[in-house]
Amino acid sequence: MRLRALLENDALGLRLLGGSDELDRGVRGVMTTDLKDPSRYLSGGELVLTGLAWRRVAEDSEPFVRILAGAQVAGLAAGEAELGAIPEDLVEACSRHRLPLFAVNESVAFATITEYVVRQVSGERAGDLAAVVDRHRRLMTSGPAGGGPDAVLDLLGSDLDLRAWVLSPTGRRIAGSTAGSAGSAAGLPAATAAALAGEHLAAVRAGRRAPHRVVADGATYSLFPIRNTGRGAVPPSHDVRESVLSDWLLAVEADAGDWPAARLDLLQGVTQLIAVERDRREAARTVRRRLAQEVLELVQTGAPPAEIAARLRVAAPVLLPGLGTAPHWQVVVARVEWGADSGVESGPVAQSLLEEMLVDPVANGPDTADRIAVAHNGEEAIALVPLPALAAPDAAEDADAAPADEGLHADALLESVRAPLSAGLADDGRLTLGVSAAVHSAEGLRGALEEARHARRVAAARPGRVCAAGHHELASHVLLLPFVPDDVRRAFTARLLDPLRDYDRRHRAELIPTLEAFLDSDGSWTRCAARLHLHVNTLRYRVGRIEQLTGRDLSRLEDKLDFFLALRMS
Secondary structure: OEOHHHHHOHHHOEEEEEOHHHOOOEOOEEEEOOOOOOHHHOOOOEEEEEOOOOOOOHHHHHHHHHHHHHOOOOEEEEEOOOOOOOOHHHHHHHHHOOOOEEEEOOOOOHHHHHHHHHHHHOOOOOOOHHHHHHHHHHHHOOOHHHOHHHHHHHHHHHHHOOOEEEEOOOOOEEEEOOOOHHHOOOOOOHHHHHHHHHHHHHHHHHOOOOOEEEEEOOEEEEEEEEOOOOOOOOOOOOOHHHOOOOOEEEEEOOOHHHOOHHHHHHHHHHHHHHHHHHHHHHHHOHHHHHHHHHHHHHHHOOOOHHHHHHHHHHHHHHHOOOOOOOOEEEEEEEEEEEOOOOOOOHHHHHHHHHHHHOOOOOOOOOOOOOOOEEEEEOOEEEEEEEEOOOOOOOOHHHHHOOOOOOOOOHHHHHOOOHHHHHHHHOOOEEEEEEEOOOEOOHHHHHHHHHHHHHHHHHHHOOOOOEEEEEHHHOOHHHHOOOOOOHHHHHHHHHHHHHHHHHHHHHHOOOHHHHHHHHHHOOOOHHHHHHHHOOOHHHHHHHHHHHHHHHOOOOOOHHHHHHHHHHHHHO
């Protein structure tokens, strides 16, 4: 319980004489004493009740209060039956030592207060907490059959009636209850999880002591950090920015400020056990990171496409087990930047964060991150994302109408994580991302990398703590700028015209010549049809097919300009 609860109970008749800013202190017990030095009987967190029999002169108050403050008691309640009004010297001593002081009306027995406090702080279930911790440890160390964090959290529910979830820094549910209280359908809504993650990140950046107390959607949660303790863990004296965007948290639906020390120790032990699972998953990413690094080095050094394709064939079974055909690939580039002279190495921070962001948000199994390969190159993290090839359609017409806009989208990538990540970045950090178009071969991978990098630079020019840009935003007016790399221009041209070339090759449909004639005719249906010796309805069919394959609209000036430039650069 908290000290302020004593004032909320009118039956106790307590008046606050000092320490109003300390009323959130937790009370873990109660002790009645009139000894001048009761320190041997204090363990911290007690509400001390005294009848003031120990006070003979005003000078007695200072040493008595100093002893209580040194023992870290929660507060002092002094009875008025012995001396009448509480002496001013005691009020002043409590003020100096920031010890909350209550006056107990002479009509209220100490036994009434004691009974109330004991009833409040002993509400936890009976049982051997050490045995509970041991059961958790056996589950976590018994291999895959142990069930991982979910089994630990199930025990918290069964043994201590606590609903709890393990969350990522973005609010993704890693483990925990999927059933709501009283039979409700949802465990922890995604919006609530994101809000809790944001509150946790803000508290960590502000240096507040854990557990952090948060009220969300009418419920109180206590948030415990889950630190990285394995290989690569940062030392306790590290800059918090090195880990704030990668550490997990344990969210418990309860107010931990009211808990006794034993229960707090139990939850701290649980976070340490879950940290073991976090370290195991971190180690499992080593192979995927190495694959990404190898492919990235080949691409950046200008290796032959055949060599890159061979490496991709090796990577595909690891990232997409059971896949029968080579997937398409997409590149995502991320950069985390802190304030000037921060001294924080940002590459690993961006790498860990990008791995988390690319996990399927609706999945929470142990292998949800097994399909993401992220390398870091200096201050930049680069993700190689495999996209399963589109399922074979039933008819050729369906194949022709396959969506040209597959894969990840920058806006969707940030939709649910912008708020919590902004809290973690606080007022001195920025995250910018760039997303390339999907490429179908090793030849296009270098262009995709440059495209993603340029998109990230476009995002960096925008205001805000978290920004992203995709390949769609590399419009023609941007490509006209002289600093845009040739690879980006080629990627833009290929993305716009390759679907038409493929269609022409399969069907001899002459969509590319039709597009050129249509633009040269300034979009006039009659002049273009006459130039091509076609019926206007046939021309309309071809133009409709061009729009369907590319996702563009030839009635829009912007799309006409993009096609015009793509044809001139091809």
